[in-house]
Amino acid sequence: MNIDYIKDYGEVIPFNGAFNLKPKEKTVKKQIKLSKQNDNKVYTSIQELIKKIGLKSGDTISFHHHLRNGDKVTRIILKACEELGINDLKLAISAIFPVHNFIVDFAKKGIVSQIDTNYCVGEVANAITRGLFKKVAIFRTHGGRARAIYAGDLKIDVAFIAASASDEAGNINGIMGKNAFGSIGYAMPDADCAKISVAVSDTMYPYPLSNPSITQDKIDYVLMVDEIGDPNGIKSGTTDITKDPIQLKIAKTTANLIYESGLLKDGFSFQTGAGGISLASAHYVKEIMKEKNIKGSFIMGGITAYLVNLYNDGYFSNIFDVQDFDLEAVKSLRENKKHYEVSSSLYANIHTSSPIVNKLDCVVLGATEVDTNFNTNVITSSNGYIMGGSGGHSDAAAGAKLAIITTNLIRTRKAIVKEKINSITTPGESINALVCEYGVALNDKTLAKILKNSKLKIIDIKDLAKLANNICGVCEFEKSNKKIVAVVEYRDGSVIDVIRQK
């Protein structure tokens, strides 16, 4: 990184190692307010509320993504802003899905000028890649977003917090109401630090709301709408174990690697995602735990029915939940005693005393590309188009004792492991191993010693890259010199890479 300053982002602190950047002493305080006995927080008119809070052009507004592809709140608010002639907004939204494709039109009209997010797919991702937004996008990690909010690097003027249940005082949660979506963990830093916090809900409960996730002292107003979204849209990945034999092979190898590492014993803690290889890895880990009678401590990540079953069947004693990927997980958060809702800061903020990721034994992660130094891309495709984001990738990789990348060596005739990759999201230094269908590549000398006599097929990552090149042909790589369309911020606030226009 030889860039000192990026317009509309600011001064660049170049990435210099996963734990080398010491935080500056700074904390952000919630704005002081005077509350009176007869204050009415509840509004039913969006425009009236926006006028009341004084939202104006150039402001930063934030949203969480717990409703994922079922979210309706972002559209409701942006439409009202358009009607009121408010433009040049910075949208600090923790993740963007195809349901948010309409944002592209708002960008063209000048209503939204900048995106600040942790994950982005769909038309908004294409629009960022093509340089359609007025200002450069910022990609953070889940823990990095929490850090940026508490450090004041991401200043939020108004946080619009979708809540499936609220009372008139602003006690809110995501586990009750007609459109319950589960954990509301990504909105907690917003509620703590935004100048104004607005709960947006469609179900009002009598005061006091039982089990509030965010309490009334952090919510300034409650906006009642018809529907905050469709909770069926939270579903991510699959609830069935894959039948793809290659994915099964990778998953089985991954589970064997975890066992052979010596970490899979009583008290084991584990994070994995939804879908494909991740779910199958969890399945094979469970099979080993069953055979060896191992009782784990906690599971974490996007929570699915499969992980809930691991808890219910006694394989793990606790679930830490920042977000839910299906309605079974929502039900579990509501009913299971040791299924804990946690904030994104507690989950992964590097600049706190101890984020939960630091207690992880093992995390299984994906990749769109991996270079021969184990640097991993999860933001862009092999063609350089944005198609994802770090989410908790870099956070969990840095925190876990064993961070494993699982991937096919070749996907749709393209090598995934190669000399150079389009964009770095997670630094290779925080990755311990890569598992593909051809074997295991290690980036950890201690682990290599432990696995020396195992039955795992250990291959040098450079040999994997060669093998992929032999099958697919060498992938042409040309670093673009076009304008920067996105900044990739590491979890500590340094810049690990930039993404250029296509």
Place this chain on the structure above:
Amino acid sequence: MRRTLLFIPGNNAGNIQNAGLFGADGVIFDLEDAVSLTQKDSALNLVCNALNMLNYECEKIVRINLDNAKNEILALSKTKIDSILIPKAEDVKEISKLIKYAKSLKAKIKILLLIETALGLLNSKELAFLKGVSALCFGAEDYTSQMGATRSDDNKEIEYARNYLLNVCKAANIDAIDTPYTDTNNEAGLIKDTTYIKNLGFDGKMVISPRHIDVIHNCFNPSLAEIIWANNVLEAIKKAENKKSGVISLNGKMIDAPIVNRAKNIIRKSL
């Protein structure tokens, strides 16, 4: 060792690329039933290129088309192929000629014959003894179709064919390979079927799903109890030889040549 021979369609580049990754003892690249008439040429090219380019750490077998056998054998002889599987083997003279032709092009090539018709089964006692034949494989689907039989879970309709073919193979001292288990979602059924044919004496099974491979290997691999028993037998033999004793017994039971052979087989399979 041919516990599992995995069928891979010869016209699917992705499957061909991954064929060697599932741990099967052999892969059968299929140019016959899995490939439509319009794709036969391109499939042959694809398989030939893959055999030369990719490193498969298992036996590389190609099922050819009987009606274009010579052309395909010629093309395949220039590759790193190990074995040819000749389908619908019936006519002893015709098969004999094909084997000679293949051997003339690539001396070390092994021949497997697929017995999948009533006539093929009848002639198998001669086919098994042809020089160069290293295994007979049983194809139950075509066989039962020709017989007018209905496939059932208990496999009674193929019991005679299985036993006859097995007897022929043992007489000729070649491998006997069983028909694939076609229900890819019934693991219990696969275990039952594989255990049954293993106990009959079959050396392995053709496979149509990579997910079946580990299951079949587990069935064929000797159990811990079998390995302990076999080691005890071989130890007893060794002690008796050292003592120059003519009568050998273990736990009160006499050990004779067939028992020793069985013990040796178990140890060989456990390695």
